Amino acid sequence: MLFFILAVFRQNTPMIITEVKDKATKKTFLDTARIIYKNDPIWVCPLDNDIEAVFDPAKNNFHKDGKCTRWVLTDADGKLIGRVAAFINNKKAYNYDQPTGGMGFFECINNKEAAFLLFDTAKTWLKQNGMQAMDGPINFGENDNFWGLLVEGFIPPSYGMNYNPPYYQALFENYGFKTLYAQITNHLDILKPFPERFYKIAKWVTQKPGYEFKHLKAGEIEKFAADFMEIYNDAWKDFENFVPITHATIAESFKKMKAIMDENLIWFAYINNEPAAFMIILPDANPMIKSLKGKLNLVGKLKFLYNKWKGVSRMRAVVMGTKQKFQNHGVESALFITLGEYVLPLNQYTELELSWVGDFNDKMIAMHKAMGAQFGKRHLTMRYIFE
Secondary structure, eight states: OOOEEEEEOTTOOEEEEEEOOSHHHHHHHHHHHHHHTTTOSSOOOOOHHHHHHHTOTTTOGGGGGEEEEEEEEEOTTOOEEEEEEEEEEHHHHTSSSSOEEEEEEEEEOSOHHHHHHHHHHHHHHHHHTTOSEEEESOOSSOTTSSOSEEEEOOSOOOTTOOOOOTTHHHHHHHHTOEEEEEEEEEEEETTSOOOHHHHHHHHHHHTSTTEEEEEOOGGGHHHHHHHHHHHHHHHTTTSTTOOOOOHHHHHHHHHHHTTTOOGGGEEEEEETTEEEEEEEEEEOOHHHHGGGTTOOSHHHHHHHHHHHHHOOSEEEEEEEEEOGGGTTSSHHHHHHHHHHHHHGGGTOOOEEEEEEEETTOHHHHHHHHHHTOEEEEEEEEEEEEOO
16 A cells, blocks of 8 residues: 655645555656756766665665665656655664654755655654654665765765755755754865875884785675774774674675775775774766666666776775774874875876765864865755654
């Protein structure tokens, strides 16, 4: 049984919201974004497979400790005008002052009533499932993809980074969403030398006894996955509402990266053979997939392989982490210097996107500044507390 809600525009034109339950409504959910952005030359359509994987329990292990649903919104003529998803991560929902769910994958025409109906629908479902607030726009998964509301820096997005029209900010704020934190993305010109002081310190660290730097090797993926989990769970354990990452989530993430990853862009640091820090950098896949319009069929795969062969000029730093006892030792700086020694001779990459860093992460923001990185864009993670 499909789930319907009726609402009214100012012009008394009815809107119909439908819960996604079958193949047809899954298609309309995906098509909504293509309609919203049809005249936007900057937008890059995410792969349909990537979106659907979020909602597939067989491909997203977050379903083991949570649940989600989604809806599409049409006008009286049956035209798609919006969509939204809502989800509950039971591992995180009860770590706040009130039980808090999430909403995301929001797309909507520039219409307050349409947007508010989508927000209301997500809120109603979350309230029915015991939640008292919702964060958004976020992902039903890790925060390295589909996370945050873009409010500054409307430039071509990198793979996995949310992009939206500027008017979304007013829709969220007018509904009552408040900013929890800002997500800062900075850009680094690869062809520009690092500041002298940064380079000297980082180079000195790479030469310290007992310090070793290794890039990922696909044949040893299990070892590196285990090292990643050990470092990540130590590095982030004191951040508010942190939930340890699981081996299943890491395995899932590494599997998703496989199609585009370059082993020589993913580095680990070891101090006296102990895993100490990591840096996950990927070639930006968006230039490879833009012409696909979300479709990774046979023709799409051939286009992707050709575009991958041509190469891209931008990389994205997806995530970094350093064990707490090794922080302030210059390990992160040394990782960047080590990366540069591989990247520069290629004469391929010109830009590194450092995305994203929470405005609460003073150490990482300071390092970006020391490296000479420039501001790129700002996203917001927001929260709406139910009345």
